[in-house]
Amino acid sequence: MRPLKHFKSFKSWIWLLPICISVLILIGCSNDETLIQPMQQHTLEISELNLTNQTLSTGGTTTVTATFDYSGDEADLIFTWEASSGQIVGNASSGTYIASDAAGMHTITLTLTDGFEVEERSITVEVVAPQSLSIDSDTYWAGQGETLVLKYQVSITQILRQPVTLRYTILQDEAKTGAFLSVEVNGTLLVEEEAIGEVQPVERIVIAGEVDLSGIITGPGTYEVTLTLAIVNAIERGWLLQNAELIGAEGSAVRL
Numbered sequence: 165m166r167p168l169k170h171f172k173s174f175k176s177w178i179w180l181l182p183i184c185i186s187v188l189i190l191i192g193c194s195n196d197e198t199l200i201q202p203m204q205q206h207t208l209e210i211s212e213l214n215l216t217n218q219t220l221s222t223g224g225t226t227t228v229t230a231t232f233d234y235s236g237d238e239a240d241l242i243f244t245w246e247a248s249s250g251q252i253v254g255n256a257s258s259g260t261y262i263a264s265d266a267a268g269m270h271t272i273t274l275t276l277t278d279g280f281e282v283e284e285r286s287i288t289v290e291v292v293a294p295q296s297l298s299i300d301s302d303t304y305w306a307g308q309g310e311t312l313v314l315k316y317q318v319s320i321t322q323i324l325r326q327p328v329t330l331r332y333t334i335l336q337d338e339a340k341t342g343a344f345l346s347v348e349v350n351g352t353l354l355v356e357e358e359a360i361g362e363v364q365p366v367e368r369i370v371i372a373g374e375v376d377l378s379g380i381i382t383g384p385g386t387y388e389v390t391l392t393l394a395i396v397n398a399i400e401r402g403w404l405l406q407n408a409e410l411i412g413a414e415g416s417a418v419r420l
Contacts, residue, residue: 339402
C-alpha cells in the first residue's frame, strides 16, 4: 500500500510542472539583454521662423514658415501654432497669421514635438493701424421709390498699400424691412444686391463689410464710388451710412 500512497502524492503535484517551466522561461528571458529593445530618442531643433511680411495692417495676413532639423520620421511630428493676438491657422511647418484690430508687437509661437522631444520658437510681427481716406459718415439714404443712392467722387493722392479696400458700416435704423445693397466703383459692380437687415427687427442692426478693390484702384486719380439700396417702403430715417472709408489710400471725397 505504501507505493500507491507515493504515487498519489506525485500525481497531486504533477500539474504544477507546466507552471514552473513557464516561470523559468520568463526568468531566463528577463535576463536576455538581446530581447530588450531600448527606445530611441531623436534629435529635434527649430532653427528659425520666417515671415513673408514682418509688418501688417490690422486685419492683414502673412505666412510664417519654420525651418527645423529632425533625425527621425517627420510624419511623427506634431506642429502647434499659437499667436498672442489675432489668429493663426496651420498644422504643419507653415501657418497663415491673420492680424487682429489691436496695433502693436505680437508674438507667433511654434511648439514642435514627436512625443518625446519638445522644441519651441517664437517670432514677433508688428501690426499697425492702417491710414484711411474717409468717404462719408452719419449720412442717411434719402429719397422715394425702391432705389436709394449715395454717390461720391473720390480723389486719391497717394496709395499707401495694396490692395486698397472699401470698408463700410451701415445701420438699419427705423426701417422695418431688409434691403439689398450694391456697391460700384468706376462702374464696376463689386457687390450685387447683397441682402442686409431684417424684417421687423427688435432693435437697430449694424451691418459691416469690406470690399477688395484690387485692379480697380491702382494709383492716384479720381474714382466714383456708389452705394445703392434696393428697398420696399422707403422712409426718411430708415438706413444710415455710419461710415465709409478707403483703407490704404490718402486723398479726399465729396458727395455728388
